Structure formats: structure tokens, C-alpha cells
Amino acid sequence: MRYLPLTQGDRAEMLARIGATSIDDLFIDVPADARRDGPIAGLPPHASEMAVERHLTKLARQNLVAGEVPFFLGAGAYRHHVPASVDHLIQRGEFLTAYTPYQPEIAQGTLQMLFEFQTQVARLFGCDVANASMYDGSTACWEAISMARRVTKKARAVISNGLHPHYVSVATTMARFTGDQLVTATPDLAAEADSARVIAEIDSQTSCVVVQYPDILGRIPDLRPIAEAAHAQGALLIAVVTEPVALGLIRSPGELGADIVVGEGQSLGVGLQFGGPYLGLFACKEKFVRQMPGRLCGETVDADGKRGFVLTLSTREQHIRREKATSNICTNSGLCALAFNIHLTLLGGSGLEKLARLNHGRALAAAARLAQVPGVRLVNASFFNEFTIELPKEARPVVRALAERDVLGGVSLGRLYPGAEALGNGLVVAVTETASEDDIETFAVALQEVLA
């Protein structure tokens, strides 16, 4: 077998050194009735590279590939062009096959990358500090709510109705067991986000306010009045960014008063990958750093006085602190953080702004074109590269009919909010630099045909 170096001769020699007569001697501690004598039944034997490749390729072909059709899906996962060098560099074995940098003398590559990543995320989010990543945006969002409870010693979280419904679901799952109270609401097809509702809900028992920016319908709320209202009651403002490319063109949440900013970093470097692995981003004000979850990389010096980097403040973490840790997270999204780091390095501040302008420009054009389709109404007053349109009929079957014409035309609100009838005609459309003018036209024409 190609991944196993030991030969039968090696095995015999090694058993002799150990003093065992057969391999079964080494499994002697397993109770006799739990030992399986031969390969587990019902499973095929080993296969060649060629055979495995053939099987996987066959499965892959049964999927409609985003890059091969007009594609307009977003809702928390965005398709951007990733430069070829990103994937090449993250496949270097020294990055790909390294472990968490617990031995810093021989892990400076990963550690320096994490330090750069933390700095990039902090600057992008307008925060003092950022951690070395979480699993994804949804889990980072719950960790932020949890952290706000530790900071404020209160447990009532006011959630904007523009927060991604799956993020709300994740928080709801956890809150059921931790006793946090979540004040949630279902969105409506309104031009503006629910800032007024959120502000009205804040009281003296509120630990935090959670606002997505831009939100699930693509609207861009002004975070400043919310921050002010939250701070007046001793609550924290948590901003959630699911499309970091937007921050190339709109102001950072930190600058607008957010105390904790979390997000999904998949847009930069990582790709769609059917939902994972993705990249949780987590940043906050410096005064909260000791309540942060996850790994942190910090600068220090070695015995010769040379600058170097280490994982630090690990007394917050599970491997030291056990049940008193700030989180149970261990393995996070190191390689995705590297991909994000490289992509953002290739863009730089100027490239990010250009990319964001291009996205907004395409989205403006698409919004204008789709609004010309009879019966279609643009919902948003504001948006970046994603907006919601209201169709004259239920959007879910329309999305399926479009897919049958090889157009992936957005995410229906019926899929995101099953059972919410008032949202059934809503369709969330994302338009990135990967959507060409032809793609937009094809989409508009197909939509008109399907609606007719």
C-alpha cells in the first residue's frame, strides 16, 4: 500500500525487537469480544490512485460548477477571483503539513504569517487587536456573544434582524444550553435595516447588540447610533462582517464604534468549497484582549535578542486553563488564514479598494438591469455587492428553474427563512467581479422568461 513504508520483513524484525510473536500481541488490551478478526465487513478493499481519482471525478461532475455559469449567490459565501499564487503558496509542504506552532523556534513561518494576518484583520476591521482565526463567521459570532457576557457580566443579547439566519441559529443552539437570552426578529422586505428596533430593545441588562454590516439583505446600517445607544447602557456592539471585500469601500465597524468585530474571511483567498473550510475573523478593542477566545500570536525576542513570534496569552486557552478557558477551541483555520493573508497582500490597500469599487459597480449595474424585469422591485436603499429583489412570485421555484437553465441566480429568502411567508418572494443577489456584463444580461433575460 502506497502510504505505508513498512515491508513484511521490517514488521517481522520490529516484532522480534519488541518481543511479540504477532501484531495481535500488541492489541492484547482490547477485550476479546471487541476485536475484529479481519477487515470490517461491507467495505471495499484498497484502491489505486487512478481508481480513486476516477470515482471522485465522477462525483464532482454531478455538480453545477459556479465558475462555469452565470453565478449570483452570496448570503454569507462569496465567489471572488483568487490569484493563482495563493493556492500555490498554501500548498508548500512547510505550511500545509506543519502543526500548530507550539515549538516556535521551528515554526516562525507560521507564526510570522499569523502576526501579519492579525495585523491585517485589525486594520481592516478598525480594531486594536485580532486573533489567529476561528472556525468560521457563524461560530465567531457566537464566541463574541459569549465574550460580551464575560465582559459585561450580563446575558441578554439583542440581535439585529439583518444577521444571517444561520448565524442566529448557531447562537440559538448554544444559548439554549448556556442560558443567554437572545432577542431576535425576522426581517421584512424593508429598504432600511432595523436599527430603530435594535436601539429600542437595548436595556440595562443587555450584554451586547449584534449587527451585520452589510446585513443579510445587503443593506448597510449606520452603526454609530447603535454603538452610542449600546454604550449608554453598558452593552457592547458586536459587528458581523460576512463580506470583508466591502470594507475596501465602506468605513470599518471599529471606526463606527463597534467593540468586537467578527466575520467570515472566506471571500479572500479561501473560495466557496461548498461551505467549508472557511475562516472566522475575530477582532476587538485592546482592553478586552484577555477575554478573547482562540489563539493569539505575539512578538517577542529569542535568547540572542532577535525578533521572533510565539503563541501567547495561552492562560486563556483550554490546554492550560481547562474548564476555566475562554473557549474550547483548539484547531482553528490556520491554512485559510494564510490564504487570506496572501490574497490581501497581493491586493494591498489600493487593490482592495479597486476590487471593492469593481464589485459595487457591477452590483449597481445588475440592480438597475434586474429592476427592469417586469414585476421585479429592488428592496434596498443601500448595498455594496449584494442586494435583495422582490419577485412577483415565490422565489424558491424561480431559483430552481433558473438552475435548470444553468443560471445560478441568487439565494431565495424562502431557503433562508422557511415558513416566513412575507419573505417568500425575496431573492438575495450577489454580484462580484466574477460576474461579467454578459452574465448579468443572461441572468436578467432568464429571470424574465422564468417569471413570464
Added chain:
Amino acid sequence: MSAINQSGWRPEMGPAEMGQAGHDAGATFTGNRALMLEEPLLFEIGRPDASGVDLPETVLMENRLGGMMRAAQVDLPGLSEPETVRHYTRLSRQNYAIDLGLFPLGSCTMKHNPRLNEKMARLPGFADIHPLQPVQSVQGALGLIHELAEWLKTLTGMAAVAMSPKAGAHGELCGLLAIRAAHDAAGSDRSVILVPESAHGTNPATAAFCGYKVENIPATAEGRVDLAALVSRLGPDVAGVMITNPNTCGLFERDMKKISDAVHAAGGYVYCDGANFNAIVGRVRPGDLGIDAMHINLHKTFSTPHGGGGPGSGPVVLSAALAPYAPLPFVERHGDRYELVEEETAGEHHAGTFGRMVAFHGQMGMFTRALTYILSHGADGLRQVAEDAVLNANYLLRSLDDVLVAPFGATGPCMHEALFSDDNFAEGFSTLDLAKGLIDEGYHPMTVYFPLVVHGAMLMEPTETESKAALDQFIGAIRSLAVRAKAGDPLLKSAPHFAPRRRLDETQAARKPVLIWQPPLVAEAAE
């Protein structure tokens, strides 16, 4: 911005300083030593207007940004593509990796990562599909998840599997939430989780994270769970136990079935930390041991790369008792079609679910890699994986137990990892010194100071992908270091000498954390 490394020699230092700027030889102008290349931070070499991506200028005649348009571009330096490739290639060379050599981190399972896995995960049909595409357009992806799920259930002998957890600790969370949901459904408010003192730190952290009180169960002198102590603690307040098997001392819990039976009799559930499943895959099915929930680290047992700290993937197999509480979403097969069960359809036949743990469907990129590995090995190969992993570990154990203290060596064979203590080192020498000496010998150190039940623990896991020759050389290196540690060699105390950095000051890093880069003037002002 100067690209000269701050650690290098500079003219103003004068010739007399040259020998001191470096460690054991004369310093160079660049701070480099031939192939050992120093690399400044991105923020020291990048420029705000540099870029490695060609993008058109977009003139916006209007914007719909709701008044939130930023005044200036984000302060992020860029690099051209050649500079980028060089920057990260140079950084990569400061890392140790499995591709370079033996990486014996106990419990972390650093085995070879087959490159076919990478190739398959990059097929556009898997890499370039959106999680919210209509299910009709992602039948192959759902089919792959289903196929992997079937393998995991069959290999473990369990009734169901939750695929969405993002890593091992997230899988633990999944298992404990299922346990809590089951107790809730039964109207029970049990509040305690029992955890052996040798457990991974994630176990007690996870139990606390979902609202449980944690109590420790002691180990026996043989390095296993103290069955009598555990049984005597069971009662109406105990929701369950978390046991690692094979355990963190590298030993199989001989009493596992008895533990499970006792916990079940007392109305609790058994969570098994499956971090060490690689030792028994294909030879033992956890379902036969009375386990109710166990996470499987695809990045350990099934060879998906660790990536310098993730991403991982932690599917959780569940017993029939816990299956009704499994999280959303999951894939179901209906004839030749696959459906994704989400909030909408869960109500009809999966009302007990404890809910959603992540935004989408889990670590698809890792599923592709793991299934590729599993199909490559097949049922026979996976069994051989466990056998070779255990054989390699016992070979280490019996080749080193005369020079190092093996606390449980006399009790029988180990499983996939061999545990030693630093009990016979010279005064003032400890595990850390041997570990750092190992770096100079060209190895990544073993897991150190874990498990906590052994003094100065050294936990070595060679995995099945090491050849006998590689093991023999490693054994030679450890034997030589053991001799030096016992003799009190001062050069060992200051090791490593040949790594890109010598020992780093972790105290300073924690006392005054510098977590992001700031321009020198800002950094100075903050002093």
C-alpha cells in the same frame, strides 16, 4: 522602508560587534546564513500602492453605500506577485513540517498527507460550488458527504453521524449538546460531566462551554481510568463521562465496556474523545464498547493536513440513543437522490435535533480529502494503518525504555504512542531540554508535559507513515539526547542552536503583549 533585517549586522555596529550579533559564528550584513534567509514583516516591505493583482479602475458615477463610504483606502501594504511569492516562500522555510521529517507529536497524529487528497479537493466540482446552490445542482457533493458518512458509521459501528462539526473540540461540543438534549427530552437536569485527569484540555473546556460542571476522575497506577472511583461517583446528577480511548497515556482502556455499562446503568451517556481512533481503526469498533458519541478528527486519523493549526474536521458518530438529537443540516438518501435536511424539513421526522452548529454543511474540503484517503486504503488498508501505527509506537517504546523512564512500560504494550517521563534526567534538566535538543537533531519535538499525570511527560507518536530506517535514526537521536540530559550537558540547556530562532522569551510576550505590528514611531510612543 529598509528591508535590512533588524537582527543582522549593520555598519554602525562596527567590526567588534560582528561576532556577537549572531550566535555561534560571525554575523552577516543581511542577517541571512546562506539558505537560512531572514524575512522582514509584510508591513516593513510592502507599500500602500503596490499590488500583485491587475484590476481595472472603476469610476463610480453614483454610489448606494448609504453614506458609509470610507474617506481613504484601508491602510494595508501590498506586494507584487514576485515579492509575494518570495516573501511566503522564505517564511515557509522557517517551518518544520511532516514533509521534512518525522513529527512525533503524541495525540496530534502527524502522518503523511497524500497529495491525491489535495488534487481531489481542488476539482472544481467540489471546490467551486456554493453551499446554498439548489440541491439538484450539488448531487455529487451531497453524495460524497453521504458516502463518507457511511464509511464512518461502518468503521465505528455506530447508528448515525453528524458531519458538520468543524474540528475535534467542535465535535466534542456536538456530542455533549446531543447528551444534554437527550437529558432535556427526558426531563432530566443532570449537571455534571466526569472527565479523567489525563484528558485533553478541550474535554473540560467543552463541558464548561455548554454549561456543565466538570469533575475529575483519577487514574490508576497503570495509567487508566480508575473504574472503582468512577463508578462510585456516578449518580442522578451525572449527565455523562468523557473518556479518551485509546487514552492520552497511549493505552487502551481495558475497562471501557464496563465503564459504559456502569454509566448507562446510572442513566448517563458515554462520550469518547476519538483523537486516537487511528490506533484502532479497522480493528475495533467503538460501537462495540458502548460508546454513545465520539468525534473523529479527519485531520488525524484520515490524513487531512493540519495546515499549521487547521482547518480540521470533527464528524461525530452517535449511538441509536443519541441519533435523534443530531444537529442540522444532514444529508439523506432517497433512492438515487440526496436531500439536505435543514430547519425546514427537520420538523417532520427529526424534531429532536438540538439545532445548527455552523452556518453551512461542515468542512467539505476535508471530507473530499478524507474520503480520498479512505478509498485509497480500503477496509484492509485502514486495518494495516492501525497495526503499523501501533507497531511503530511499540518499537519506539522498546527501543528507548532502557534509557528513558517509561512509566507504564511494564504494564504491557502501548497503542499508537509511547509515553516517557524525565525522571532520570540530571538535576536542573527536564523534558523541555531534550525537546529543544531534538530540534537541533532535525526533528520536531514530541508532545511535552502532556498528559499531566506523568512528570515531564514526553508523548511520542510516530504514526504508520514512518519507515523503519526513519525510526532507527530517530531512536539514535533520542538515545544520544537522553545520555546528554542524564549527564547534564550545558549545551543541551541552551538548545536549540541551529534553528532559525533560539529559545523565545514567552514571558515577555505574555507580560506586554504585542499582537499587531505598528510603525516604529507608534510602537515607541506606546512604550
